[in-house]
Amino acid sequence: MDISGNTIFIPGATSGIGLALALALRDKGNTVIVGGRRTELLARIAAENPGIDTVRIDTADPASIAAAAAEVLDRHPDLDALVAMAGIMRVEDWHKPESFLDSAEEIITTNVLGPIRLIAAFVGHFQTRPAATIVTVSSGLAFAPLKATPSYNASKAAIHMLSESLRLQLADTGVRVMELVPPAVRTALMPGQETSEWAMPLDEFVAEVVALLESDPDAQEIQVERVKFLRYAEARGDYPQVVATLNDADPHGK
Incomplete structure (x- = not known):
């Protein structure tokens, strides 16, 4: 994806990585549409950030995805990029099935079915464009x-x-399909993560992502240096040690 000149829809961008990336891409000369569930928050984002458009969307709701896609394409028929950012993360204790099943189903609905439904809503349109990019977030x-x-x-x-x-x-x-592969980043994804020393500062993460997009617009995966410890553990042959280190270092792993 070229770093400028795109029209980009980023559902799940009202905070954290999504919002920071939306603003960074806006500053690089893109038209950016932010999607989220809370209309009052969307209104504030639009008021505080000139050039950012907003659309209400709940990525766990198929009808909301369909309605938002229609609205985005009506207002931005030149849309040529989707960043499927929305996601949730929760601690689960699988010793007690009554304690985790509902949460697990919500995670799969939001993190897997949400991107699938989003891509399905836009992939037909994208095939009519000279070039388009789908960015997934793993x-x-x-x-x-x-x-x-x-x-x-x-x-x-x-x-x-x-x-x-x-x-x-x-x-x-x-x-084109690009995969953004974040490490732990200082956001509110998990309690305590915004101030945690083991998480990457948000501004540093977004700056490195933008630099990677600029240097290699055809990359299949966007990997900041910090995530490669996890990404290539199996290939390096130190997977058991990486898993042990991850779960010893991360307070949520205990």
Whole structure:
């Protein structure tokens, strides 16, 4: 994806990585549409950030996705990029099935079915464009598990393989598939993560992502240096040590 001149829809961008990335891409000369559930928050984002458009969307609701897609394409018929950012992460204790099942199902609905439904809503339009980009968002935990978050880990592994498969299927079109692979970043995704020393500062993460997009607009995966410890554990042959280190270092792993 070229770093400028795009029209980009980012559902799940009212805070954290999504909002920071939306503002960074806006500043690089893109038209950016932020999606989220809370209309009052969307209104504030639009008022405080000139050039950012907003659309209400609940990515766990198929009807909301369909309505938001229609609204985005009506207002921005030149849309040529989607960043499927929305996601949730929760601690689960699988010793007690009554304590985790509802949460696990919500994670899969949001993190897996949400991106699938979003891509389905836009991929037909994207094939009419000269070039378009679908950006999925997985995680370093797709490649090495945090024991406290089984469903989240599984959801991000699914997104990785979905990205790999779609890239193969859409190779005969002008639609590119990029996978953003974040490490732990200082956001409110998990309690205590915003101030945690083991998480990467948000501004540093976004700056490195933008630099990677600028240097290699055709990259299949956007990997900051910090995530490679997890991403390539199996390839390096130190997977058991990486998993042990991850779960010893991360307070949610205990």
